[in-house]
Amino acid sequence: xxxxxxxxxxxxxxxxxxxxxxxxxxxxxxxxxxxxxxxxxxxxxxxxxxxxxxxxxxxxxxxxxxxxxxxxxxxxxxxxxxxxxxxxxxxxxxxxxxxxxxxxxxxxxxxxxxxxxxxxxxxxxxxxxxxxxxxxxxxxxxxxxxxxxxxxxxxxxxxxxxxxxxxxxxxxxxxxxxxxxxxxxxxxxxxxxxxxxxxxxxxxxxxxxxxxxxxxxxxxxxxxxxxxxxxxxxxxxxxxxxxxxxxxxxxxxxxxxxxxxxxxxxxxxxxxxxxxxxxxxxxxxxxxxxxxxxxxxxxxxxxxxxxxxxxxxxxxxxxxxxxxxxxxxxxxxxx
Amino acid sequence: xxxxxxxxxxxxxxxxxxxxxxxxxxxxxxxxxxxxxxxxxxxxxxxxxxxxxxxxxxxxxxxxxxxxxxxxxxxxxxxxxxxxxxxxxxxxxxxxxxxxxxxxxxxxxxxxxxxxxxxxxxxxxxxxxxxxxxxxxxxxxxxxxxxxxxxxxxxxxxxxxxxxxxxxxxxxxxxxxxxxxxxxxxxxxxxxxxxxxxxxxxxxxxxxxxxxxxxxxxxxxxxxxxxxxxxxxxxxxxxxxxxxxxxxxxxxxxxxxxxxxxxxxxxxxxxxxxxxxxxxxxxxxxxxxxxxxxxxxxxxxxxxxxxxxxxxxxxxxxxxxxxxxxxxxxxxxxxxxxxxxxxxxxxxxxxxxxxxxxxxxxxxxxxxxxxxxxxxxxxxxxxxxxxxxxxxxxxxxxxxxxxxxxxxxxxxxxxxxxxxxxxxxxxxxxxxxxxxxxxxxxxxxxxxxxxxxxxxxxxxxxxxxxxxxxxxxxxxxxxxxxxxxxxxxxxxxxxxxxxxxxxxxxxxxxxxxxxxxxxxxxxxxxxxxxxxxxxxxxxxxxxxxxxxxxxxxxxxxxxxxxxxxxxxxxxxxxxxxxxxxxxxxxxxxxxxxxxxxxxxxxxxxxxxxxxxxxxxxxxxxxxxxxxxxxxxxxxxxxxxxxxx
Numbered sequence: 001x002x003x004x005x006x007x008x009x010x011x012x013x014x015x016x017x018x019x020x021x022x023x024x025x026x027x028x029x030x031x032x033x034x035x036x037x038x039x040x041x042x043x044x045x046x047x048x049x050x051x052x053x054x055x056x057x058x059x060x061x062x063x064x065x066x067x068x069x070x071x072x073x074x075x076x077x078x079x080x081x082x083x084x085x086x087x088x089x090x091x092x093x094x095x096x097x098x099x100x101x102x103x104x105x106x107x108x109x110x111x112x113x114x115x116x117x118x119x120x121x122x123x124x125x126x127x128x129x130x131x132x133x134x135x136x137x138x139x140x141x142x143x144x145x146x147x148x149x150x151x152x153x154x155x156x157x158x159x160x161x162x163x164x165x166x167x168x169x170x171x172x173x174x175x176x177x178x179x180x181x182x183x184x185x186x187x188x189x190x191x192x193x194x195x196x197x198x199x200x201x202x203x204x205x206x207x208x209x210x211x212x213x214x215x216x217x218x219x220x221x222x223x224x225x226x227x228x229x230x231x232x233x234x235x236x237x238x239x240x241x242x243x244x245x246x247x248x249x250x251x252x253x254x255x256x257x258x259x260x261x262x263x264x265x266x267x268x269x270x271x272x273x274x275x276x277x278x279x280x281x282x283x284x285x286x287x288x289x290x291x292x293x294x295x296x297x298x299x300x301x302x303x304x305x306x307x308x309x310x311x312x313x314x315x316x317x318x319x320x321x322x323x324x325x326x327x328x329x330x331x332x333x334x335x
Numbered sequence: 336x337x338x339x340x341x342x343x344x345x346x347x348x349x350x351x352x353x354x355x356x357x358x359x360x361x362x363x364x365x366x367x368x369x370x371x372x373x374x375x376x377x378x379x380x381x382x383x384x385x386x387x388x389x390x391x392x393x394x395x396x397x398x399x400x401x402x403x404x405x406x407x408x409x410x411x412x413x414x415x416x417x418x419x420x421x422x423x424x425x426x427x428x429x430x431x432x433x434x435x436x437x438x439x440x441x442x443x444x445x446x447x448x449x450x451x452x453x454x455x456x457x458x459x460x461x462x463x464x465x466x467x468x469x470x471x472x473x474x475x476x477x478x479x480x481x482x483x484x485x486x487x488x489x490x491x492x493x494x495x496x497x498x499x500x501x502x503x504x505x506x507x508x509x510x511x512x513x514x515x516x517x518x519x520x521x522x523x524x525x526x527x528x529x530x531x532x533x534x535x536x537x538x539x540x541x542x543x544x545x546x547x548x549x550x551x552x553x554x555x556x557x558x559x560x561x562x563x564x565x566x567x568x569x570x571x572x573x574x575x576x577x578x579x580x581x582x583x584x585x586x587x588x589x590x591x592x593x594x595x596x597x598x599x600x601x602x603x604x605x606x607x608x609x610x611x612x613x614x615x616x617x618x619x620x621x622x623x624x625x626x627x628x629x630x631x632x633x634x635x636x637x638x639x640x641x642x643x644x645x646x647x648x649x650x651x652x653x654x655x656x657x658x659x660x661x662x663x664x665x666x667x668x669x670x671x672x673x674x675x676x677x678x679x680x681x682x683x684x685x686x687x688x689x690x691x692x693x694x695x696x697x698x699x700x701x702x703x704x705x706x707x708x709x710x711x712x713x714x715x716x717x718x719x720x721x722x723x724x725x726x727x728x729x730x731x732x733x734x735x736x737x738x739x740x741x742x743x744x745x746x747x748x749x750x751x752x753x754x755x756x757x758x759x760x761x762x763x764x765x766x767x768x769x770x771x772x773x774x775x776x777x778x779x780x781x782x783x784x785x786x787x788x789x790x791x792x793x794x795x796x797x798x799x800x801x802x803x804x805x806x807x808x809x810x811x812x813x814x815x816x817x818x819x820x821x822x823x824x825x826x827x828x829x830x831x832x833x834x835x836x837x838x839x840x841x842x843x844x845x846x847x848x849x850x851x852x853x854x855x856x857x858x859x860x861x862x863x864x865x866x867x868x869x870x871x872x873x874x875x876x877x878x879x880x881x882x883x884x885x886x887x888x889x890x891x892x893x894x895x896x897x898x899x900x901x902x903x904x905x906x907x908x909x910x911x912x913x914x915x916x917x918x919x920x921x922x923x924x925x926x927x928x929x930x931x932x933x934x935x936x937x938x939x940x941x942x943x944x945x946x947x948x949x950x951x952x953x954x955x956x957x958x959x960x961x962x963x964x965x966x967x968x969x970x971x972x973x974x975x976x977x978x979x
Contacts, residue, residue, distance in 0.1 A: 099798065102743035105733065119717030122726060127804055128761065143575050145388045145595050154764040181715050189748065193767050201767055202747050212715035216651030217700065222710035240705035241364055244387035250697035252705060253368070281649060284693055324744045324786045326794060
């Protein structure tokens with residue numbers, strides 16, 4: 001019996017040694033260890049032996065198995081080394097089906113992340129809101145000419161509902177909660193009755209609102225610079241100019257130095273600067289409507305998400321964001 | 336609004352040797368933005384400047400010059416400001432009598448005069464050129480002068496043909512200024528017939544309405560080439576009434592846009608006097624009535640007290656208050672320091688704009704130059720608050736979809752048709768286009784079909800998703816996603832969508848309930864509200880992984896193809912564990928070969944895993960449970976079991 005077992009293992013090892021390919025070795029391996037294979041039969045036969053013989057022959061079989069396994073393992077390694085050269089490394093890898101990040105979502109996430117460094121928390125507010133929070137509370141009473149600038153869509157149903165033309169409806173809504181200090185970021189859809197290269201009827205704004213003790217315009221400039229440096233790059237700068245909004249006093253328009261000439265002046269920009277958006281110190285009327293304690297003041301800014309994305313990636317027409325040509329979206333898949 | 340200012344005209348009042356480019360740069364930084372510099376034919380440069388609604392005082396060239404003076408001074412230049420005053424000798428000749436009545440609510444200030452012996456002709460070249468540079472077409476000398484004065488002072492004037500407004504019965508020149516009444520109407524100079532309600536201001540002579548005040552003159556009182564005598568008026572009307580009228584009747588004239596901002600009676604008087612002088616010089620007229628003056632409120636004085644500490648707070652730095660005073664005084668806002676306040680006397684041309692100490696702070700800081708301010712971050716405490724977690728859940732869902740090949744899209748919230756008429760819907764009162772009239776109150780499906788249409792030539796398979804609000808009783812975040820691919824079966828697409836949907840619910844420890852997947856077209860689509868998907872209280876908890884390895888097997892069987900899958904899963908669920916041996920089942924494959932198709936059969940392959948919770952199971956131990964499963968499949972589903 002020992003003889004035939006020894007013969008079997010010798011033959012098996014020889015077969016392993018003669019294998020030329022991993023496939024061949026694999027087939028051989030399966031045949032060795034299959035239920036109907038000879039090794040299986042040897043193991044079954046062991047059961048019928050008397051215990052003494054069973055122990056010694058069993059030991060012998062186990063040794064043989066171990067040797068065979070070692071032989072297979074080393075052969076596998078050798079074959080792998082030999083066959084390594086056979087892979088054509090110039091063939092393309094398998095395509096992974098992952099869809100692109102959407103440029104707006106990526107931009108919104110990036111904005112949220114930058115402001116979260118400064119302790120701003122993002123929250124959500126209604127996109128269809130009452131005339132009160134969209135205008136009245138922001139120091140724009142009915143029939144005020146300043147309302148014209150907002151090109152507002154009005155809703156037929158319900159009383160005094162509008163599609164929010166800006167994200168500033170969050171201001172008095174948040175202040176009313178009476179939880180100070182405030183460092184709030186509101187990013188939402190806005191709507192205006194305009195459609196051209198730089199306007200779509202629907203767009204997104206991000207609004208920052210800060211209320212705290214002793215807030216100065218230096219803080220506003222610092223906050224916006226922090227955003228600009230991290231969003232656009234460290235060589236970019238902001239500049240504040242006077243402007244007018246009913247709900248901020250003083251009010252500003254914020255420019256960014258042109259990416260092409262860095263502020264020297266070129267064909268792309270207006271004397272080196274491009275308009276980014278509006279900002280200002282909260283108007284006392286807004287603070288009053290928000291029931292803000294008199295020892296606090298603050299600032300706010302509301303800028304277009306599409307606009308900052310257009311300026312960062314040199315996108316010429318904001319209607320692309322809503323045309324949903326997937327080839328446009330694909331360009332920004334690595335954001 | 337953007338207005339045009341010839342640079343040569345600005346320099347007439349505010350002398351400077353700066354080039355228009357240098358001027359524009361500095362003016363933009365401290366005042367209003369110069370958007371463009373346009374070269375005129377005669378070599379002059381025209382500045383296009385954006386004037387914000389609060390600065391009616393900058394509409395006229397003279398007001399702009401006052402502002403420019405202050406800006407240039409803040410840049411340490413030496414501009415010279417000259418704003419000539421006008422006087423008028425009262426005429427002894429009183430050929431005409433103006434009978435004027437003014438309804439209280441309509442008018443804040445009003446000047447009127449009759450001028451006789453007018454010769455209507457074309458304007459002087461300087462006047463005509465300046466009008467054209469500012470985008471106004473010259474008409475005749477009298478009309479041109481009213482426009483010229485409007486440009487110079489920012490104060491609209493109007494001239495009527497006196498003979499046309501005389502009341503035919505009484506022979507009097509009547510100017511009755513009152514609110515219109517329902518049912519009245521007027522034909523304006525542009526030939527438009529307007530039916531009025533009770534919210535406009537009109538001028539009439541007890542006979543006919545001849546002026547839609549503040550908006551446009553009446554056709555019936557228009558000056559023509561035969562006009563010899565005019566009535567010149569210089570009014571300041573109730574801004575709200577003018578605004579309502581011009582919007583309601585869509586007559587957004589330049590005059591109405593100026594009136595609606597509120598004007599300065601002192602400036603108005605100057606404008607009126609210069610207009611009379613100009614008409615005398617240019618059209619040869621002479622004053623033939625008393626000058627009618629009306630001023631509703633002659634107390635134009637206003638004082639604002641600004642604590643110096645407020646300026647320190649807003650600017651974030653302390654300067655010598657004298658610096659603040661110099662700025663205010665250069666703007667024509669006479670100010671002094673009293674104790675720790677700056678006391679400012681607000682000139683009449685700024686009373687509509689400057690109300691509170693913060694307004695004074697703005698004047699000081701903008702001329703100090705915001706651009707010179709040093710940036711600093713906020714030093715206050717960051718509020719100790721829980722971070723809003725909703726956005727994390729949204730991003731988790733988006734990532735699952737994206738990593739499964741679904742492209743995120745953003746489509747318009749507005750659609751052409753009401754989606755669900757039975758539910759609450761919102762309709763725009765003033766849509767810009769008919770295809771964007773209603774807010775979506777039901778589904779993204781129609782919007783997604785448009786996206787498919789846009790892209791299907793370029794991609795054979797389109798997988799998209801969207802997360803946005805839809806608007807019913809309140810706005811709610813909805814998730815919708817689907818797959819377009821005409822090359823694979825509806826069932827295949829259904830399974831893809833269902834698989835992703837199941838995975839999304841699983842993220843929050845939930846099971847997909849119901850299968851409302853739309854399979855009506857080649858775009859197979861699923862949607863649900865985020866509030867149904869996301870469980871805010873869901874928490875991931877550690878569980879000790881089992882150290883035991885399950886016994887794995889495959890089972891394949893053939894059943895009737897009409898048998899719903901649900902019956903198979905129910906059957907598996909109904910098989911009880913044997914002692915402590917449990918099993919789980921998973922569909923690996925379903926398949927119909929030619930024979931199956933013919934016999935209306937289908938083949939399923941399941942993987943079965945047997946396990947014990949607290950010990951290692953040996954393969955011999957699963958025999959009875961396996962037989963039990965096979966028997967159940969055979970008797971319960973009439974299945975032909977192929978192998979195990």
